[in-house]
Amino acid sequence: MNGAILTTKGLSVGYGKKVVVSGLDIEIRGGEILTVIGPNGAGKSTVLRSIASQLPLLDGAVCINDTDITSMSLNDIAKKLSVCFTDRITAEKMTCEDIISTGRYPYTGRLGILSDNDRKIVREAMELTGVTHLADTDIRCISDGQRQTVMLARAIAQEPQVLILDEPTSFLDINNKLRLLGILKDLVRSRNIAVVQTLHELDLAQRFSDKILCIAHNRADRTGTPEEIFSGSYISELYGISCGTFDTLFGTAEAKRKEGEPQVFVIGGGGSGIPVYRRLQRQGIPFAAGVIHENDVEYSVAKSLAAELVTEKAFEPISDESVDKALKILKKCGEVICCIENFGTMNAGNKKLLEHSND
Numbered sequence: 001m002n003g004a005i006l007t008t009k010g011l012s013v014g015y016g017k018k019v020v021v022s023g024l025d026i027e028i029r030g031g032e033i034l035t036v037i038g039p040n041g042a043g044k045s046t047v048l049r050s051i052a053s054q055l056p057l058l059d060g061a062v063c064i065n066d067t068d069i070t071s072m073s074l075n076d077i078a079k080k081l082s083v084c085f086t087d088r089i090t091a092e093k094m095t096c097e098d099i100i101s102t103g104r105y106p107y108t109g110r111l112g113i114l115s116d117n118d119r120k121i122v123r124e125a126m127e128l129t130g131v132t133h134l135a136d137t138d139i140r141c142i143s144d145g146q147r148q149t150v151m152l153a154r155a156i157a158q159e160p161q162v163l164i165l166d167e168p169t170s171f172l173d174i175n176n177k178l179r180l181l182g183i184l185k186d187l188v189r190s191r192n193i194a195v196v197q198t199l200h201e202l203d204l205a206q207r208f209s210d211k212i213l214c215i216a217h218n219r220a221d222r223t224g225t226p227e228e229i230f231s232g233s234y235i236s237e238l239y240g241i242s243c244g245t246f247d248t249l250f251g252t253a254e255a256k257r258k259e260g261e262p263q264v265f266v267i268g269g270g271g272s273g274i275p276v277y278r279r280l281q282r283q284g285i286p287f288a289a290g291v292i293h294e295n296d297v298e299y300s301v302a303k304s305l306a307a308e309l310v311t312e313k314a315f316e317p318i319s320d321e322s323v324d325k326a327l328k329i330l331k332k333c334g335e336v337i338c339c340i341e342n343f344g345t346m347n348a349g350n351k352k353l354l355e356h357s358n359d
Contacts, residue, residue, distance in 0.1 A: 011060035013050035030192035038215035044198045078106035082158035097135040103157035125157040144171035165197040181208040203251035245304040254304040262288035265330040272339035290326040318349025
């Protein structure tokens, strides 16, 4: 396996003499995406700007291919590393193609004259990001989401070994979020580059990252694979979640449950009950749910939202004991909602529960 393209050693970053984040030891190889996550104000953007030489380092070192970045000229850095931040562009009378073409300036010399090869690379970057149709459009006349994609095309045209992106999915609708992150995933593999990015969408960070760096309490709190980071209660602790719950399996959040004596009993399973759980929560109605297997796709949602929950062990048929327990709760509820259309061997107990609910 190739050695690391980008490394940081004992890095401390901040403004003036104030340290915002310290203890940063990063190692990322070609073909990898490292995503930085953490609560608002933790210093994620400060970390990226410091790595990109936009802010002076307070301590430690940043190296590209084992070369300390402080020993490199700005032009040499630009040939190795490109950045894409969410800052609004104020350029006047420049088309989108003009903006993307500036990614070639590290290679053009002082006059900034593009060669045929430069123009070919610019066109390829536009095609890759799907902005060719915007080539002749004034950069001021496009949406924030389109502008974000144009700036990604500019960064790609720079042909970097390291690509740094601060919240690249901001302003994008869900389809274009997935499209952009898919482009990045294909890009790191096909060109063997390294990507360092920040994301607020934890579900996307979980699905599109090779490594996760967590920033909290003015330090690098934890680094690992998505499987290592999105486990147990760590994400809830990292963000101090108190207004709901976080599902580590799917990388999604659920609103805070409505506490109180259950007014509705929901018989669910296989994902059928999830829309009902969420509707009842939105309406402020406390409810009970059961009998749900602990390996059921809707178990975590039911656990988060139900005032009371009756469960069964994974891979076991619903026992009479579980049915009796659920029935006692059900009898106290004013309404029963059954979300299941078909009953089989494993959930036959829920059929009994439904039948008893009419007694």
